[in-house]
Amino acid sequence: MSEPRLSLRGVRVRLGGALALDVPALDVLSGELLAVIGPNGAGKSTLLQVMAGLTAPTEGKLLFRQSEVRPGDVAYRRRLALVLQSPVLLDLSVSSNISLGLRMRGMRGHQAGDRAHLWAERLGVAHLMERRARSLSGGEAQRVSLARALALEPELLLLDEPFAALDAPTRSALLDDLRRLLRAAGTTTVVVTHDQDEALALGDRLAVLLDGRLRQVDTPERVFGSPADEEVAAFVGVEMALPGRVIAVEQGVARIAAGRETLSVPAEAEVGEEVLVCLRPEDVTLMPVEAYHGPSSARNRCRGRITRVASRGRLYHVSVDCGFALVAAVTPQALGELGLAEGNEVVAAFKATAARVIRRG
Amino acid sequence: MDSILAGLRQAIALVLQRDPLVIDITLRTLLVSGSATAISLAFGLPAGTLLALKRFPGRRLLLSAVNAGMGLPPVVVGLFIALMLWRSGPLGFLRIIYTPAAMIAAQVVIASPIIAGFSAAGIQQLDPRLRLQLLGLGATGWQVVLALWWEARLSLLAATIAGFGGAISEVGASMMVGGNIAGQTRVLTTATVLATSRGDFDLAMALGLLLLLLSFTITAAMTWLQQGAVRR
Numbered sequence: 144m145s146e147p148r149l150s151l152r153g154v155r156v157r158l159g160g161a162l163a164l165d166v167p168a169l170d171v172l173s174g175e176l177l178a179v180i181g182p183n184g185a186g187k188s189t190l191l192q193v194m195a196g197l198t199a200p201t202e203g204k205l206l207f208r209q210s211e212v213r214p215g216d217v218a219y220r221r222r223l224a225l226v227l228q229s230p231v232l233l234d235l236s237v238s239s240n241i242s243l244g245l246r247m248r249g250m251r252g253h254q255a256g257d258r259a260h261l262w263a264e265r266l267g268v269a270h271l272m273e274r275r276a277r278s279l280s281g282g283e284a285q286r287v288s289l290a291r292a293l294a295l296e297p298e299l300l301l302l303d304e305p306f307a308a309l310d311a312p313t314r315s316a317l318l319d320d321l322r323r324l325l326r327a328a329g330t331t332t333v334v335v336t337h338d339q340d341e342a343l344a345l346g347d348r349l350a351v352l353l354d355g356r357l358r359q360v361d362t363p364e365r366v367f368g369s370p371a372d373e374e375v376a377a378f379v380g381v382e383m384a385l386p387g388r389v390i391a392v393e394q395g396v397a398r399i400a401a402g403r404e405t406l407s408v409p410a411e412a413e414v415g416e417e418v419l420v421c422l423r424p425e426d427v428t429l430m431p432v433e434a435y436h437g438p439s440s441a442r443n444r445c446r447g448r449i450t451r452v453a454s455r456g457r458l459y460h461v462s463v464d465c466g467f468a469l470v471a472a473v474t475p476q477a478l479g480e481l482g483l484a485e486g487n488e489v490v491a492a493f494k495a496t497a498a499r500v501i502r503r504g
Numbered sequence: 505m506d507s508i509l510a511g512l513r514q515a516i517a518l519v520l521q522r523d524p525l526v527i528d529i530t531l532r533t534l535l536v537s538g539s540a541t542a543i544s545l546a547f548g549l550p551a552g553t554l555l556a557l558k559r560f561p562g563r564r565l566l567l568s569a570v571n572a573g574m575g576l577p578p579v580v581v582g583l584f585i586a587l588m589l590w591r592s593g594p595l596g597f598l599r600i601i602y603t604p605a606a607m608i609a610a611q612v613v614i615a616s617p618i619i620a621g622f623s624a625a626g627i628q629q630l631d632p633r634l635r636l637q638l639l640g641l642g643a644t645g646w647q648v649v650l651a652l653w654w655e656a657r658l659s660l661l662a663a664t665i666a667g668f669g670g671a672i673s674e675v676g677a678s679m680m681v682g683g684n685i686a687g688q689t690r691v692l693t694t695a696t697v698l699a700t701s702r703g704d705f706d707l708a709m710a711l712g713l714l715l716l717l718l719s720f721t722i723t724a725a726m727t728w729l730q731q732g733a734v735r736r
Contacts, residue, residue: 195640217644225640231633234655244641291641301640 145173147206148331149194149299154203156189156355164189166203166357169350171299171333176325177360178346179335182378186355187335191303194333195225207299221248224297228304230288232276237268237287240276244295262294263287265324282313289321293330300325302334306341318344319502326504343384343419343501351375363419368468384501385420385467389413397500402466407442410500419501424460426497427471429481430490441492445469449487452478459483463491507705515710519717530714533691536604537672540611544667548616549660552623553649557635567624573617578610582680585610589681602683607691610677615667622666626659627652661730665723672719692718 147170156164164186171177181187192198199214212219232240242259263269266286306314322345325332336342342349343363350360359371367384370376387401389412397410408420445465453460459478463469469491555567587593589601600606638648675693682689692715699708
């Protein structure tokens with residue numbers, strides 16, 4: 144396990160008397176990508192500003208590589224870089240914008256220029272270097288904004304809803320590029336987002352923030368699979384997120400090794416890629432073991448033992464251990480007819496089209 | 505009408521002849537109002553920046569005072585500076601009343617609020633997230649201010665143009681604290697007033713023409729600079 148890069152201890156922020164942020168303990172580990180998710184107004188941006196040293200917490204402290212951060216410390220701010228939701232570029236050329244942070248740190252002209260060019264290339268904006276920043280499209284401007292932050296090669300990168308202002312195609316292209324770049328560079332990153340797909344695509348771990356309070360910090364599959372409380376469950380929804388690896392892609396259908404099984408899900412993905420297969424319990428059907436080899440339109444069938452039967456309103460959620468936890472929502476009638484009880488063996492099945500794949504590089 | 509046209513011809517001739525008296529008055533006008541604008545910029549720009557960026561008790565009151573100061577009647581400023589610099593006044597020991605220095609002081613009082621007010625408005629118009637983003641990239645306080653000035657440069661040039669305009673066009677304060685002494689404190693505005701009161705309309709028109717020309721040339725130069733700043 145890598146050591147914490149940034150730690151928050153008993154951090155509270157009060158705005159006008161109201162508690163806007165309450166984080167008892169949070170560690171951002173070296174080299175990890177931590178995605179902070181929560182609805183709008185949950186205090187995500189406040190958390191990011193505290194991390195950036197721009198908002199002093201009312202209580203508690205910040206530790207960077209185990210030493211305490213003083214609020215307003217320029218030396219601390221120069222170890223990190225912040226990217227805001229909509230790109231705020233200066234009225235200069237793209238190249239001057241990308242090298243801005245480097246020049247503010249006193250880096251010389253050609254050295255800063257070379258570094259800016261490198262990151263412009265990596266973000267696919269090298270051909271825009273001589274353009275005025277104000278003439279760029281939204282997607283181009285956000286790429287420039289990201290290049291400006293990444294060119295600093297920060298010890299901690301803070302991203303505040305970096306895709307929220309972009310249209311869908313622009314956003315998915317940038318999301319793919321950014322994920323690839325951050326994984327390759329091993330940049331310790333905190334990304335704040337209200338979008339679960341972004342969080343799942345980027346985050347090694349997820350931190351769930353609701354009403355200013357940090358509720359759960361865990362791997363995506365555990366946050367989705369076993370939410371800390373009902374509010375977290377309600378926010379993340381009832382989807383499961385099953386980790387797997389693409390082993391083949393044929394005619395737009397990916398074969399994904401997950402647990403002991405191989406799943407088929409339509410997806411654009413590359414062989415060898417890590418992915419999350421997202422699925423709703425309503426789409427999972429349970430069958431007797433004899434049906435494992437029988438005909439069915441459900442492409443995905445997994446054998447496993449029932450680990451838990453829990454009442455959820457008028458339905459039951461039956462958890463099956465297939466090497467990963469698959470949850471099926473069933474009616475009380477089905478529960479009785481199939482004799483579903485903990486310890487029993489069963490076949491869980493879902494159609495290829497019921498699942499969706501999130502690429503994690 | 506004929507006499508006006510004749511006077512205009514006479515005035516142009518005076519300007520073209522480079523009459524030493526007229527040149528002397530013009531140069532002094534430039535010196536006094538130019539220095540006053542420079543000093544006002546040194547006061548007004550930091551003051552405007554602080555008012556735009558810092559939140560402190562009494563800020564609104566101060567901002568209202570600055571905004572009110574943008575329309576200060578020059579004669580009131582003249583009276584105030586005269587009272588201060590009068591031999592028995594609190595700053596009387598400086599012995600600068602009826603000198604160009606006193607006129608510069610009066611014009612600084614007139615131009616500073618104009619520059620501060622326009623600068624504050626210009627900087628407040630900037631995207632508030634700009635400051636946050638700059639800090640988030642590791643900028644020091646000074647680097648933030650310089651970047652904000654760059655982004656607000658059009659407003660800041662407009663502020664300077666307005667400040668210079670206020671200084672060069674005022675007559676009341678210069679008359680009261682400068683005394684309109686020939687060869688010492690006579691500037692284009694006060695000389696025009698004097699020439700008109702004497703009925704020397706040719707000279708008055710010549711001086712008025714010069715004043716217009718001067719203020720047009722300088723403003724045009726600054727505007728050219730400003731619009732060049734837009735294109736880049």
